[in-house]
Amino acid sequence: MAWAATAMLASLVVLALAGPLVWGAAADRPDPSVVLQGPSGAHPFGTDNLGRDLLARVLAATRPSLLLALAATAIGAGAGVLLGASTAVVGPRARRLLAALINLLLAFPALLVALFLAVVFGAGAGGAVLAIAVAGVPGFARLAQTLAAAVAGTDHLASARVLGLRRHRLLWRHVLPNIAEPLLLSVTTAAGTSLVALSGLSFLGLGVQPPGYDWGRLLNQGLDRIYAQPLPALAPGLAILYAAVTFQLLGEVLAGGVARRGPASRPPRPPVVSSGPAEEGLVLQVEDLGVELPTPEGVIRPVRGVSLSLRPGEIVGLVGESGSGKSLTALAIAGLLPERARVSHRTLRLLGADLAAMTPRQRDHHLATGLAMVFQNPASALNPSLRISTQLTEAARVHLGMRHAEALREASEALRRVALPPSLLRARPHQLSGGQRQRVMIASGLMVRPDLIIADEPTTALDVTVQRQITELLSGLRRDTSAAVLFISHDIALVSGFCERVLVMYAGAIVEALPADRLATAARHPYTRALVASVPDLTADRDRPLPTVAGAPPDPLAPAPGCPFEPRCPHRRERCAREAPPLEDLDAVQRVACWYPLPVTTDDPAADRMEAGPS
Structure with missing residues (x-):
């Protein structure tokens, strides 16, 4: 789908840029000798009532058709998004009024609104663009209102309000950037809908007026001959369908890319192999x-x-x-x-x-x-x-x-x-x-x-x-x-009093495994000792800061060759920076991943805190 959408979009862009330059002259050149001819080698789609080549006119109409659709989409989306997103930054009364206005606008079918406004604004390309844009405002406003509601209650927006940011700054800096992604996807698919709607208005005579033309106007001109010569009417209709499908596919591809959020290729799944021997009595x-x-x-x-x-x-x-x-x-x-x-x-x-x-x-x-x-x-x-x-x-x-x-x-x-x-x-x-x-x-x-x-x-x-x-x-x-x-x-204290065994993890690996009753007094890994020492105690000196584990965990994108805890370890030695220690047995019930395990201490002040449980 991605390759198809890219190829179709590229073809539309090329036609929009080169169409008037390459086929513009042939599209506007009348030839009384070939008036209303059917498809032939010289004119694959036939000619119109002035003898102009219909293939050239369909190709040259790509630029005005797409530009009018994109203009209507941009105007409608801009006005609708601002209307809907404003509900997140205005006061309660204004929010209720805006919500009521959006609900009222949604009560009228968009197609009927477009037809009515096209008559009000007057027949022509400008009136048709404005009519389609205004008809699309309620849909974009409802979508933006729904998305902005999720941002309105966030802490960062409340903080921005406390800092005194004006409403337009809140809107542009804190609301719109957080809802832009789904809105852009909706704009892409809405462009196809606008193209079909504008072509429909031109077909009814409310859009582009002679001597100008777009695909809808060409479709109207070929309708009188549809039973005798269907291709002059079918060709602009196929062009409308092709462009509309292109925008829809582009929206699907963009939405799929947003959902994946990663490299284009899926990582290979590991081969299915049998596990090692089973140990009896294990869940x-x-x-x-x-x-x-x-x-x-x-x-x-x-x-x-x-x-x-x-x-x-x-x-x-x-x-x-x-x-x-x-x-x-x-x-x-x-x-x-x-x-x-x-x-x-x-x-x-x-x-x-x-x-x-x-x-x-x-x-x-x-x-x-x-x-x-x-x-x-x-x-x-x-x-x-x-x-x-x-x-x-x-x-x-x-x-x-x-x-x-x-x-x-x-x-x-x-x-x-x-x-x-x-x-x-x-x-x-x-x-x-x-x-x-x-x-x-x-x-x-x-x-x-x-x-x-x-x-x-x-x-x-x-x-x-x-x-x-x-x-x-x-x-x-x-x-x-x-x-x-x-x-x-x-919660180290909670685990020590609730569990039978404890596994201590650091940087994605288990660095110590020991019975829970040894956690307070017999932990051998410096990281485990640091965690135990950080357990708060109500009897501690309040004038001194709470003990913490100094430093920060290693960067997962740039792992060091040695022990992951080495940069934070107060007992590190030269070997710790070169080699990562394996998890090895100290005795029958305790294992530790450390080249130089700490000695057991019986007078550790953390022991009393651990035995007392969580404070």
């Missing part, structure tokens, strides 16, 4: 997991060489700074990464089944029934337009084949298990609190009776009381169903 077995993401600047690897495993009923915490790869690891395991992301692994097994050896349909079904995902923001994960009952029962009906009544009973039971009343089945997400929505997300996962629950920041933005309720709920579910839980969080 999840992952070895050497990697994720590659294409960007305009190059391919980055936000996750590399991650290995982890979970047993039935085990709760494992996954911690690290923002951007360390925790959520991407979870999404890669669940098969929820974007289509253009590339996932590689040596072993990926869920409930003993090799996911790499399955067909896509089998893999989706196995993941949907064996794994549940609890997302960080339930407000965006739940569909605001659907009732809770629909969203809870859908997975069970699709993947387990439950009937509607049976699925409703299971949904009621799932809500009871997460301490919510079954009456909430009739509610919608906006009627629930943040904690209730998070419980609904957990209940949704329980509907398929999963053996693995991945909880990605399930307590973020919740108060301490609700955090404790959510963690107690997950602990109870683990105890009752023997489901394994992979708990992703930034």
Whole structure:
């Protein structure tokens, strides 16, 4: 489609530029000896009532036809966008008046408005352009109003208001740049509609007037001969169709390019190979997991060489700074990464089944029934337009084949298990609190009776009381169903008190794996120690700044050859900058990726804070 649209658009541009120069003279030269002749070798489309060559006239009419359509589109789009986008920067009363005006204008069919205004403005090219432009204003205004409404409530626009920016600055600097992309796509497709409408007005005698001509005028002149000689009428009609389809295809191609947002070629998918040998008694077995993401600047690897495993009923915490790869690891395991992301692994097994050896349909079904995902923001994960009952029962009906009544009973039971009343089945997400929505997300996962629950920041933005309720709920579910839980969080203190094992991630790799009871006093990696030391304490000296991890994570586009934490490590040595340390066993239960692990300390002041739990 992209190649076809480019070729068609290029041909129109060439004809618009060269048409009047190459065929203009032949198009305007009368020849009384060949009046109203049919198609022939000398005149492939025939001649008109003055003996002028119709092929030359169709080609020469490309420029005026396209220019008039583009002018009408530009005027209508400019006026409509300014009208609709202004609703984001004016006061409440003016906003209501503008919205009422847009609704009123939309009540009249655009075609009837164009015909009426063409008569009011007078027959001619100028009147036709203005008529089509005014008729197109309401559509662009409604689109711009809808897009601007999403920008009107943003924090950056509120900050700009506080800074005292005038309304025209708010409009041009903060509103229009954020809605320009979909508007430009709409303008492209609207150009084709304007071309057809203008040709229709010229066909009716309200557009271009003699001696001028466009495709619509030529179509009108050939209509009288359509039964005897159809080609003189068909030729300008085909030209109108060709140009309109070109603009529509161009809009489709641009929209598709915007949706892809990356290199034109799709990265090759990794070959389907069998995983390594399965280990008995594991719910999840992952070895050497990697994720590659294409960007305009190059391919980055936000996750590399991650290995982890979970047993039935085990709760494992996954911690690290923002951007360390925790959520991407979870999404890669669940098969929820974007289509253009590339996932590689040596072993990926869920409930003993090799996911790499399955067909896509089998893999989706196995993941949907064996794994549940609890997302960080339930407000965006739940569909605001659907009732809770629909969203809870859908997975069970699709993947387990439950009937509607049976699925409703299971949904009621799932809500009871997460301490919510079954009456909430009739509610919608906006009627629930943040904690209730998070419980609904957990209940949704329980509907398929999963053996693995991945909880990605399930307590973020919740108060301490609700955090404790959510963690107690997950602990109870683990105890009752023997489901394994992979708990992703930034809260080191919460993880140390809730999980049995802890995996610490940095720059896309696991740098330490240890039991949770060792986290406060026996962490050996400098990064883990820094995270533990940054846990706030109510008894700390308030005159001193809170401890933080100095420096910034490495640039994923330019990874260093040595240890990723080396630039921030206060204990770094020369070898750390040359070689990346592997994740190696310190003993039977602890592993660390560090050339020089720190010694165990028993008088670490962070230990008391960790044992006290989250403050």
